[in-house]
Amino acid sequence: MSIFDELQQAIIDGKAPVAKEVTERALGEGVRPAELFPNAIVPAMNEVGRRMRDCEFFIPEVLIAARAARAATDILRPLLVGDEEVRSAGTVVCGTVKGDLHDIGKNIVAMMLESAGFQIVDLGVDVPPEKVVAAVREHGANVVAMSALLTTTMVNMKAVIDALAAAGLRDQVKVMVGGAPVTESWAQSIGADGYGKDASAAVETARSLVAAA
């Protein structure tokens, strides 16, 4: 088994200590940090996303896999700074909208984006629009990713978009939305740029939004 396969397997199995050990070993053997993303971490999280969609994985499996991926990325991130050949896939400000405390889905989306090479600024739950605006400014984000699980809080996604517009930032940043009650047509109706049904879709959407920008 190649070292890439080893890392991939450790992530899929949710074994954080193994993922950490393999990552360190790979670096010790001279593997470039940036190589581990396309060859191990991204495919691993894609597989996790697929298993979730096909009901082979449920929330516990997904969360431990995400944790294992983070064990690897925590080591790699600092090493990527200054690597001229890698450009971050983009910076994503994410959070669950105001009034809403559901964050499991948002956390999974954030982790998938992170393992796909995005920088994540996670604002947590119950996030007021002003906080999103401030974070977009501070971090020069390319994408805002908002999650909502309640029909009563979905409307607050529109408030985020309005606040970005009022702050003059709407043209600089793409907005994508998701969460169980959110649909493609709702996303369009509030003027969002993208929608994702699940975490794998979130990655595809984020990639295409950044590419289109």
Place this chain on the structure above:
Amino acid sequence: MNGRERVIAMLQGQPPDHLPVMPITMMFASDLIGARYLDYATDFRVLAEAQMRVAEGFQFDYVSVISDPGCEAADLGASIKFFPDQPPAIDEENALLADKSKLSALEIPDPAGGGRMANRVKGARLLKEQSHGEKIVEGWIEGPCAEAADLRGINALMMDFFDDPEFIAGLFTFVLEMEVAFAKAQVDAGAELIGIGDAAASLVGPKIYQEFVWPFEKKMVDRVHALGASVRLHICGNTRQILDGIGRLGCDIVDLDWPAPVAEARAAMGPGQALLGNLDPVRDLRNGTPESVYAAAAECHRQAGPRFIVGAGCEVVRDTPPANLAALVRYGMEHQA
């Protein structure tokens, strides 16, 4: 037959005069009497007034003390966020058991101790008085997985299943004892039916459900039965992967959320299981018309067969048009099992 008799007939396997009608209302009921939801959740008099109003106005067969999952956690000293007109919510960032070692020091709160649990018990007593035996009074407790999630933080709990099965067993055992004590107090106060809400159980998948959750749900159901009450189990969300397990719990009523088709539940649980549900509260009930609601209820009934109770998949959302809810009830009243 009055509502109470109708529900009891269904539960005893006798034919009621028409289908029992038991949709969950909380914020909808609170809005109906113009109360703030904070008051509904924390003052049993407000809850009882709203429940009586909704049950009499819409001709439900039951009244319930359900308000939010935070009663037990609050009495244990967990940090809860209160909002003026929203359900109180557990503050997960500061979860009571963020540090697992605190479990061993937890003590079961006294359900008569003057806290949120006591408020609910008083609600059951007042509803018993006010309903004059015409409606069945439903108490409410949290299931093992849901309450454990409230105490530990749901994100952490999900990983504990892999990291620390022993902790899970200890936590579920504590929760079981606490919830049974809470159920007993509500039964003593007049609840004849106990609702068990185990929302988080829909997230864990069939393996973990079977290994960790099911055994404790089973004990909970059996212990509530031993108190002399019937059990309604409600698991929010998609339960398709665990339907057969749910069917083996021996619940008097399985209250299905909308993502699980009634026909699948019927196939998994056999003809004897009373099934309640399961219109999509948003798409079918709130966004529909009286005609489409009536048709959706008919479809649920067709899939369920005779052992069927009319209701939505989950809580009736607060801005549901009253005419739609009335149409749901009318379906029940116009049909026999």
